[in-house]
Structures are given as structure tokens and as C-alpha cells.
Amino acid sequence: MVLRQSNTRREAVLFYVFVGPALLGLLIFTLGPMVASFYFSFCDYEIVRAPEWVGLANYHKMFFVDKLPLKSLGVTAYYSFVGVPIRLVAQFLVALLLNRALFGRSLFRTVLYLPSIVSGVALSLLWVWLLNPEFGLVNYLLWEVFGIQGPRWLSSPDWVIPALIVMSMWGIGGGIVICLAGLQGISEELYEAAELDGASGLQKMLRITVPHMTPVLFFNLIMGIIGSFQVFTQGYVMTGGGPSNASLFYVLYLYWNAFNYFRMGYASALAWVLFAIILAMTGLIFRSSSAWVYYEGSVQM
């Protein structure tokens, strides 16, 4: 009894020794900074001087005085709410194709995943060149294949976000692999049973494939929206937020405030609004999920 108790005690101590670094890290690199950032968001804080409490002034400024936060929010929402659903559908369709291919499936999967390996600055530079209006590949192909005179992409206020969405289509490899794994997890018996009942291909798709894929699509949707609202590199490297702020992504504007103008208080307020928006959206998607996400074994259909 004594031995046993000392054993559980030792186990608990060991637990905290093993988890210790992670817990400490959580405090130092996440929770502490969160509290500080929340406090700074109510302060005028230009880094060289101590933070000075100004109440809601930063929040007031970002919604009613400074035009750019709302502008950048609009830009980011446009990029996200158009781009994420398009990528979601594309991932699903490509995964369906891959799932049909009996021969060479893994080769095709490799090739289709390949573009997702290239990311960050190199990818951004490549696309600046691909989208070059006069000498880039995109406009050349548009002209050669479709006879279309391509737009000026990154230097056109109307086309810069569509251009970045087109570019983002080359990053769907991860989503394709996830969808394909989901498709392969659907039991073959379901399709056989449906065929015996005389179901058409479309019926099988709508009644079996799509419902079984909703959890995967749900996950990809959430991660896609969260990631998309934090887009930064493309704006910084490719467009600098231009032309005329048409690609001023929210995080780019936040970055400028923090590290170019050193308005730490204002930038903290911007960060908290972003956090609130992301939380609200994930919450909304979660709450709506019971209506459209199908989980095996649940009664609801």
C-alpha cells in the first residue's frame, strides 16, 4: 500500500518533469504574451516609451478613424471566402479522379502534390514571374490556347486577388491527399449494396460519397479559413499590398503597424480583432456542422 502510493506519487512527479518544458513554454511563449498583448491593445505603446493606458482608443481608431483595417479585412475576406471554397471543391474533384485511377495512382498523386512542396518566398517569386503581364507564362498560355489577352494581374486592382487565388490553386496537394484518404476509407460494400438496389452513379455520389466526405471537408474548411485569414508572404513579397491597397492583407497591415511604425498597442488591437474573427468563424462552422456533417454511427443523416 505504501509502496503503491509512493509509486503513483513518483509517476505524477515524473509526469510533471516530462511535461514541464511544454508547460513552461505554454506560459512563456503563449499565455503570458496573450495577457500582455490584450493589455497592450488598450495602450498607446510606441516601444521606446512605456505603454500608456488609453482605454478603447485603439479599437475606436481601427473601426472609425483609420480606413485601412476595414479595407484590409475586406481584402482578406474576399481572398478567403472565394479562394477557400474553390480550393475545397477542387481538392474533392481531383481526389475523386485519383480514386478512379487504377493504374499510376501513386505516381499521379506524387505529381499533383509536388507544387505544394514549394512554398513561401520562392513560390511567391516564381508567381510574380509567371504572372508577368508581358512575358509571363500565364498570359502566354491564355493567348496561345484560348486567344485571350490576359489582364495585368498583380498590377491591376481588380485582378490582383483573383491572381493570388489562382496561384493558391497550386497549393491544394495536401487537401487532395486528405480527401483521397477519406474516399478510400469509404466501405466498398456500401457501393455494392447501392448498385444492387439499382442506384445510378449520381445517386451513389450524392447519397454515399458526399455524406461520408463531409467530416473531411469540414476539417479542410476550418483549417483553410484559419490559414487564409493569416496570409502574409504573398502580400509582402509579391505586391507590397498594392496596387492602391487592393491586396493589403490584414496581417500585412498588422505587420507594418508593429514593425515599421512601431505602434505596438494599435497592432495588438488589430491582432485581437483577428483572433476574435477567427474564433467566431470556427465557432460558426462548428455550430452549423451538425446540420451538414455526417458522422458514421450517428442517427442523424
Next chain:
Amino acid sequence: MTSQAPAVRGKAAGSRRQSWLQRRSVRRVIASAATYAALLVLAGLSILPFLWMVSTSLKDPGSVFLFPPRWIPDPVVWSNYYEALTFLPFARYFANTAFITVANIVGTLVSASLAAYAFARLRAPLKSLIFLMILSPMFLPGQVTMIPLFILYRHLNWIDTYNPLIVPAFFGGGAFNIFLLRQFFTTIPLELDHAARIDGCGEAGILWRIVLPLSKPALATVTIFSFMGHWNDFLAPLIYINSSAKLTVSVALSRFRGEYGTTAWHLLMAASIVAVLPCILIFFFAQEYFVRGIQMTGMKG
């Protein structure tokens, strides 16, 4: 006459059935041909930007700006690579980035394995609460903690050192990695632990001799994703590193454009290819871990 009737009817039904089968198999052939055609087009679209990148990187400055573009460079200018990599001290940047990346991988593997083992194997009060707390940063946008962390590192005199880019990895190694390793550790049979314990192994011994050797696939996945993340990381080195001798590859690439002028696409593409080469090599040599890792990340939802 009457005796022949059933036979005739039988034959008619047979040929009808045959033609139905034929039509069905023709439909299948057409469908699978269409599948492969679509996959080939998509594969081509995936590869095209890479070909364009390589082609541009081998052109002489004059033929970069030709319309219509020439796919096969004439002449092939291999010295572009030499010029691109010596205009800025890229060898230095590679070494810097490699150092940061390797240090992060080591820190992540050590601290995430420890924490994951504790969550998978040890009993302690408040364990599930702590697990939730450790996982919570997964949904927190990094921008919220970015500003206080910058201020903290400034007080520690860590600006323009690699500490801000490396030290956090040793404190937990990221919520997601802990989660992934913990899930994997729980699939290792407890009987192995018991056997080791009878042989006189302590918890550290079990982790080192039993659990880690059996978790190579999961550790490989964590290593690969950590490599990709830190090799391509842009925002953090952009914020914390100022001296040009300490730059990482991605920040150096982003400056390249400004320093060499915006038209040196042959050199920019050469530098970009070299920058992404490590990622592409890793992808080809460790593809199965990639796929597995992506599937694991996707399946957690």
C-alpha cells in the same frame, strides 16, 4: 415451330443482355479514358510552373524577355547559378538556415516526445486539463503573441540573434507535434512497457528503448514537417534578424529582388530553385512519411 419459340426468345434476350454488357463496358472505357485525360492535364498544369522556372533559370538575360517565350534555352547558361549564388553569400544563408532548422528539429523531437510520452503513459492529477491547455494554442493565430514576444526578446537582448527562432522549440515543440506523437505512442502495446519494467527499465528507459524505436514513422513525420516549416519560415526571421550575415535563405531571396533589380528573372529563378531543392529532395526520399503525416493531420478532425 412451337418448340423453337422459347429458344428464339432465349437467344434474343441473350443478345440484348450482351449488348447491355457491351454498352456498359464501353461506358467504362470512356469514363476511365476521360479520367486519365483529366489527370494528365492536371499533372501537366502541376509541372508547368517548375519547367518554366528551370527554363528561365538557364536563359541568358536577353532571351528571358522574348515573346513568344522559348522553352528550351539557347544558349543554356549554367553560369546563372554561379552568379545567382555568389551575388549574395548564399552559402552562408544556407548554413544559417540549416542551423536554425536542425536546432528546431532537435528541440521539437526531444521536448515533444517527452510531453507526448507523459500524456500517453503516465498518470497524474489534472492530466486531461493540462492536455487541453497544451493543445489550445493550435487555434491561436500567431499574430496575437507576436508583439509581446518581440518586446520580451528585445528585453533579453535576443534581437538579431537566433535565440527567438530556436529556443521556443525546446519548450514543447508545438502543440500539434505533441498531439501527433501522443496519438502514435498510445498505439504501442502496454505489454512491451511491462516487459521492459520487469527487466528493470525506468520510464526514461521505456521511452528511449521501446517507445521511440517503435515510433520511427511518427518521428520521421514530425521531422519532415518541422524541416519544411522552418526551412521556409519567413515572418519570424524577417522580424528578428537584421544583420545581413545572419539572414536566412527565404529573407535573402525576398531582398534579392530589390538588390539586383526587378528584371533579373534568370538569376532569381536560379536562386529560388536552389532554395527549394532541399524540400523537393526530402519529398522524393521520404514521400510515404509525407502522405502519412498529411493523412494523420487530416484525420484528427
